[in-house]
Amino acid sequence: MxxxxxxxxxxxxxxxxxxxxxxxxxxxxxxxxxxxxxxxxxxxxxxxxxxxxxxxxxxxxxxxxxxxxxxxxLPTCARSIEKFLASGALRGIGPAFAAKIVQKFGKETLAVIEKQPKLLSQVEGLGEKRTSQLVAEWMEHKSLHELLVFLHGYGITRAYARKILRAYGSNALQKLKANPYQLA
Missing domain, CATH: 2.40.50.140 (Nucleic acid-binding proteins)
Structure with a gap:
């Protein structure tokens, strides 16, 4: 292999x-x-x-x-981060905003979104509403991503994983690892 x-x-x-x-x-x-x-x-x-x-x-x-x-x-270089953001993975961020955000923060973009979202106000055209939407989308994407990778081995579909995420919130993965029988 x-x-x-x-x-x-x-x-x-x-x-x-x-x-x-x-x-x-x-x-x-x-x-x-x-x-x-x-x-x-x-x-x-x-x-x-x-x-x-x-x-x-x-x-x-x-x-x-x-x-x-x-x-x-997660993408680590600026080019990959820009492609990821521009891909539509996070609603409300298209190619133009992806380019602006990555131009401002480079390879630290995802860390800024997750840990220092107030800095996003430095990006022209990215207001408070769009910033909070971006942060919420990122946190949901990250949680779903981690959950899907974990559940994949058990044959759980993306649609069901989304339901699990909605039911248990962003801590769904930790809750399932602690007690997987709660899905029954």
Whole structure:
């Protein structure tokens, strides 16, 4: 089994029910993106992924890396963070605001959103309402992301994971780890 690490450049296909995904992964030591396939819940453009798997030749689409296990990491470089924010993962932030925010905070953007949201007022056009929406969207995305990765191994769908998140709030993962039987 080989290991690849890089950031998601493009989602070619993603099934919300089964989580089967075809994506393009750009590795730091590659010039062209690599096609990866597999069951990848909660994956977004701009996120960094470390995956283990094997190379397969698809009869129509050529060489692809078939992911067996993976670990998602938050984007760490400014370019990946901008792609992630511009991808629509967080409602209310499109390419223009993503560029402005990342231009101001660089690779610290996600830390600013999470830990120092008042600094976002320094971004032109980002008012109090949009800032609070961005922070709420980020916290929900992060909680859902962590929950999906945890629940994936148990065959839980994204829709059900959202219900769990709504029922238990941002501490859903900790509550489930403490007492998984409460879902029954």
């Amino acid at each position: 080989e290991e690849l690490t890089g950031h998601i450049e493009h989602l070619t296909y993603h099934d919300e029910e089964t989580f089967f995904t075809v994506a393009q992964l750009l590795s730091p030591n590659q010039k062209k993106p690599i096609v990866i396939t597999g069951i990848l819940p909660a994956i977004q453009v701009g996120e960094t992924i470390s995956c283990q798997g094997t190379w397969k030749r698809h009869p129509k689409h050529g060489m692809q890396f078939e992911v067996e296990t993976f670990e998602l990491q």
